[in-house]
Amino acid sequence: MRISARADYAVRAALQLAASAEAAPVKAEAIAAAQDIPHKFLEGILNELRRAGLVVSRRGGNGGYRLAGPAASISIADVIRAVDGPLVSVRGVRPPDLAYTGPAESLLPLWIALRSNVREILEGVSLADVAGAELPRGVLALTEPPSAWTNP
Amino acid sequence: MRISARADYAVRAALQLAASAEAAPVKAEAIAAAQDIPHKFLEGILNELRRAGLVVSRRGGNGGYRLAGPAASISIADVIRAVDGPLVSVRGVRPPDLAYTGPAESLLPLWIALRSNVREILEGVSLADVAGAELPRGVLALTEPPSAWTNP
DNA sequence: GTATTTCCTAGTGACTTGATGGGAAAACGT
DNA sequence: ACGTTTTCCCATCAAGTCACTAGGAAATAC
Numbered sequence: 221m222r223i224s225a226r227a228d229y230a231v232r233a234a235l236q237l238a239a240s241a242e243a244a245p246v247k248a249e250a251i252a253a254a255q256d257i258p259h260k261f262l263e264g265i266l267n268e269l270r271r272a273g274l275v276v277s278r279r280g281g282n283g284g285y286r287l288a289g290p291a292a293s294i295s296i297a298d299v300i301r302a303v304d305g306p307l308v309s310v311r312g313v314r315p316p317d318l319a320y321t322g323p324a325e326s327l328l329p330l331w332i333a334l335r336s337n338v339r340e341i342l343e344g345v346s347l348a349d350v351a352g353a354e355l356p357r358g359v360l361a362l363t364e365p366p367s368a369w370t371n372p
Numbered sequence: 373m374r375i376s377a378r379a380d381y382a383v384r385a386a387l388q389l390a391a392s393a394e395a396a397p398v399k400a401e402a403i404a405a406a407q408d409i410p411h412k413f414l415e416g417i418l419n420e421l422r423r424a425g426l427v428v429s430r431r432g433g434n435g436g437y438r439l440a441g442p443a444a445s446i447s448i449a450d451v452i453r454a455v456d457g458p459l460v461s462v463r464g465v466r467p468p469d470l471a472y473t474g475p476a477e478s479l480l481p482l483w484i485a486l487r488s489n490v491r492e493i494l495e496g497v498s499l500a501d502v503a504g505a506e507l508p509r510g511v512l513a514l515t516e517p518p519s520a521w522t523n524p
Numbered sequence: 525g526t527a528t529t530t531c532c533t534a535g536t537g538a539c540t541t542g543a544t545g546g547g548a549a550a551a552c553g554t
Numbered sequence: 555a556c557g558t559t560t561t562c563c564c565a566t567c568a569a570g571t572c573a574c575t576a577g578g579a580a581a582t583a584c
Contacts, residue, residue, distance in 0.1 A: 221373045221490065223462040223483070225573060232476045239475035247529070254474060261574055267531065279530035280582025296482065301524065310375040316521055322406060323391035323503040324384045330448065330497060330507060331375070332521060333514035337489050338373065345482060351475040355482060362485035369468055369484060372453065377542065399560070413543055419562070431561035432551025463573095 221308070223300075229257050230265050230303045231296055231350075237275065238291035238347040245277070245284030265303055272302035291351060297342035307342060308335045373460070375452075381409050382417050382455045383448055383502075389427065390443035390499040397429070397436030417455055424454035443503060449494035459494060460487045 232255045240246050248266055252259030266285055269275040276288050287294065297307060306314050308331075315331040341359060349355055355363075362368060384407045392398050400418055404411030418437055421427040428440045439446065449459060458466050460483075467483040493511060501507055507515075514520060 221375065221460045222464065223373065223460070224571095225463045228463050231479065232472070235475040235479070249529085255476065256473075258574060260576080263530075264532095264574095270531095277530060278582070279580080280528055281584060283529050283582065285530090306523070308373045308375070310380050311377045312374065314523055316523065320384070321408075323387040324407065326502045326505045326507060327383065327387070329515045330493075330502060330511065333507070333511045334490065334493050336514045336517075336520040337493055338486065341482075341486050341489055350478045350482060353478045355478060355485070359482065359485045362488045363481045365488075368488040371458070371466055371468065376540095401560085410543060412545075415561075416543095416563095422562095429561060430551070431549080432559060433553065435551065435560050437561090 224304055226265060226303045227300045229255070229262060230269060231299050233257065233262060233266060234269065234274065234287070234294065234299050234347050235351045237285060237287045238294075238351040241287070241291060244282065245286045247284040250284070268303050269299070272298075274298060274302055287347070291348035292346045294347045295343045296345050296347070296350070297339065299347070300342065308338055376456055378417060378455045379452045381407070381414060382421060383451050385409065385414060385418060386421065386426065386439070386446065386451050386499050387503045389437060389439050390446075390503040396434065397438045399436040402436070420455050421451070424450075426450060426454055439499070443500035444498045446499045447495045448497050448499070448502070449491065451499070452494065460490055 233251050236251045236254055237246055248263050249259050251257070251266075252262045266275060266277070270277050270285070274288055274294055275285050277283065277285050301307060308315070310318055310331055315328065315335055318328055318331065320327045344356055345359060385403050388403045388406055389398055400415050401411050403409070403418075404414045418427060418429070422429050422437070426440055426446055427437050429435065429437050453459060460467070462470055462483055467480065467487055470480055470483065472479045493514075496508055497511060
């Protein structure tokens with residue numbers, strides 16, 4: 221289960237936009253510099269975000285990108301789905317489309333539970349939450365046990 | 373976030389072994405047929421499970437594979453890690469090794485929370501649980517709302 | 525009209541994924 | 555001892571994905 225570079229970059233770019241929520245649009249180049257993302261690569265990502273309706277753009281003179289709506293109403297899941305498709309898939313297919321037989325039958329509900337859990341987190345956290353460094357209480361609670369920060 | 377075919381196959385193979393917990397080892401070919409997995413591909417996977425110490429093998433005559441321990445003490449996470457490495461990574465690196473700046477700083481705790489949540493599920497469910505179709509109450513609860521079964 | 529910045533298309537090298545094939549090594553039954 | 559079975563261990567493969575780059579067309583500002 222890996223978060224792709226695209227997804228990571230997309231979220232960070234969106235966060236940068238959430239932070240500069242003034243009237244003036246932010247240029248791709250500025251975001252690339254601030255977050256250390258290859259800027260031509262980022263351009264493509266921002267474009268996808270625009271096509272998904274999360275971001276609006278203006279070109280020319282002092283153009284750039286702005287969030288399409290309030291940062292509090294865009295979830296991390298929204299951003300990831302815009303650039304990477306379904307949040308979680310098994311072998312490239314979404315859980316509900318899977319079919320298991322024999323002793324593996326209960327694997328489907330397991331994947332469903334997993335996905336539901338992932339959704340709960342990524343849909344429950346907004347750009348405003350992260351940019352403002354105020355994660356929801358439930359999410360923060362998960363980070364409290366020191367074991368959460370150590371590798372297996 | 374995708375579960376690879378290797379991981380899916382590995383878990384299903386392990387479940388098949390958990391189901392036939394008799395003395396006689398199960399042949400790769402039998403597992404491949406039962407779960408519809410390319411059998412040469414499966415052979416490699418079973419080998420990795422053996423190297424990880426989850427499975428023991430015997431060759432020749434009536435050889436095959438057996439679980440190395442009781443199905444109740446092998447978690448789904450164990451199996452996935454054996455064939456795919458870390459459960460969750462961002463751009464290929466594990467969350468604790470990441471560094472974020474500016475408005476993205478709180479992204480790290482978010483990934484940590486996500487990983488912690490995924491762990492909770494995959495480490496908390498054993499092969500015996502799935503093979504016996506008796507998922508832990510907490511996991512089952514996640515599958516109850518119909519919304520868990522629908523795509524976004 | 526010129527400078528700027530987004531938008532679009534195409535392409536690239538490296539890696540991963542899913543899968544296949546051929547045998548060598550080990551264990552069995554007889 | 556012998557032949558069969560089955561795991562084990564390469565090597566390879568096509569296809570795809572990933573991360574990234576290049577070049578230019580279209581739109582907007584001044």
